[in-house]
Amino acid sequence: MLANRKLLTMETRDIGIVMNGVTGRMGTNQHLLRSILAIIKQGGVHINPDLTLMPKPILTGRNSNKLASLAEGMAVREIGQKLPYTTDLPGAIAGKHGECEIFFDASDTLRRVEFVQMAVEAGRHIYCEKPTATNTADALKLAKLVENAKLKNGVVQDKLWLPGFRKLAMLRELGFFEKILSVRGQFGYWVFTGLGLDQPAQRPSWNYRAADGGGIIIDMFCHWQYVISNLFGPIKSLVAYGSTDLPKRRDEQGNIYDADADDSAYAIFVLEDGTVCQFNSSWCTRVRRDDLLTVQVDGTKGSAVAGLRDVVVQSAAETPKPVWNPDIPQPIDFFRGWQTVPDNIEYDNAFKVQWELFLRHVALDEPFRWSLREGAKGVQLAELGMQSWRQKQWLDVPAL
Ligand SMILES: NC(=O)c1ccc[n+]([C@@H]2O[C@H](COP(=O)([O-])OP(=O)(O)OC[C@H]3O[C@@H](n4cnc5c(N)ncnc54)[C@H](O)[C@@H]3O)[C@@H](O)[C@H]2O)c1
Secondary structure, three states: OHHHHHHHHOEEEEEEEEEEOOOOHHHHHHHHHHHHHHHHHOOOEEEEOOEEEEEEEEEEOOOHHHHHHHHHHHHHHHHOOOOOEEOOHHHHHOOOOOOOOEEEEOOOHHHHHHHHHHHHHOOOEEEEOOOOOOOHHHHHHHHHHHHHOOOOEEEOOHHHHOHHHHHHHHHHHHOOOOOEEEEEEEEEOOOOOOOOOOOOOOOOHHHHOHHHOOOHHHHHHHHHHHHHHHHOOOEEEEEEEEEOOOOEEEOOOOOEEEOOOOOEEEEEEEEOOOOEEEEEEEOOOOOOOOOOEEEEEEEOOEEEEEOOOOEEEEEHHHOOOOOOOOOOOOOOOHHHHOEEOOOOOOOOOHHHHHHHHHHHHHHHOOOOOOOHHHHHHHHHHHHHHHHHHHHOOOEEOOOO
8 A cells, every 4th residue: 555655656757858960979878878778768867766767768860770770779678668750950959840848969060059059049958069169259149049048958968977086086085195296197099091992081071171260279178178177176277289190081971181180189288277278189199098098186295196987096105216227127017106096986887977966957956067168167277278379379268
């Protein structure tokens, strides 16, 4: 009798989400497969024994066949049911193809403003990929639009939930570093030009064309902005230099094109408390480090090197004493003097963790601080980086 009464009060609240640009790399792998379908597969977001949030995606894009293969192929394989899909984006946003509370966009960067604006006009909550725009004015315009319309909004800042960065945050909270002196980020790997035999490019070609919203500065500085400000503190000023190292590449259709966007960038960010953060980003570098992104933090009482998942640490007491002497083989094995930080919890997919927080924000009004305004700060940092490079000068970061 009691059990029956309990069953009656259990609620599964459906949340309609238009997922746009879902046939792309990020849309398919991180947002549909590893986030939304994974959430559906686990039975939704369990809030409490009486309430579960269940995402109800509608897939949108330009190519019906590609959408069908996700909505009828991947979805059936993953969750045992088909998903609705349509090429009619305005109709989907208007709710003609099913309930829609949230508009999500992972299309390429250039179209973000137009799509988000359309969804704001229809009163949908907004969640989208970074960068939110290719310039600060547009990014800020979007932030103000959603704020004025009092819509819930968020931007993907997935790196914050990578195990490596969670562990850095934990070390900092534990006081492991004492005073953090400097941070060094090394990001990148070799992205094939597609010009060589049997070495096809592994990233979409628009990323290497300036007119299509490409460029490593607009791509990566958005990440560095939220990584640095959340882990180490607000950025006061920066100096940056970019370069187009490989000016010719081959696109998805096999055509050779002018890759005129910056494909490597070098920046120093100085934080309000004086901490120096230098970040190298490159699609033209071969990896000889622990991971595709590594961040070394040097503090007075200890240092740490974070990869995407693992972090190693060396405390003051374990620090060896190197002596400069190139006449003998190096007597110290520098890689051995580090300890691995254990996995004390199970880390879920970073995109999925943020999706769950956003769904809770929409349904339950829980706080969610990774807003379009925060996203605009990333675009601002990228724009200032390009300006610093062009003008060959240090620039301060104005408050947004
Ligand atoms: N958070 C991250 O770590 C991360 C990583 C890579 C890319 N991104 C961002 O995600 C976005 C997508 O990048 P990607 O690497 O997946 O690129 P991609 O080229 O693989 O995907 C873009 C998708 O947008 C679609 N698209 C283009 N025009 C469209 C339109 N008019 N209507 C609907 N769909 C349209 C394309 O068909 C494609 O499916 C970019 O803004 C990029 O900056 C974020």
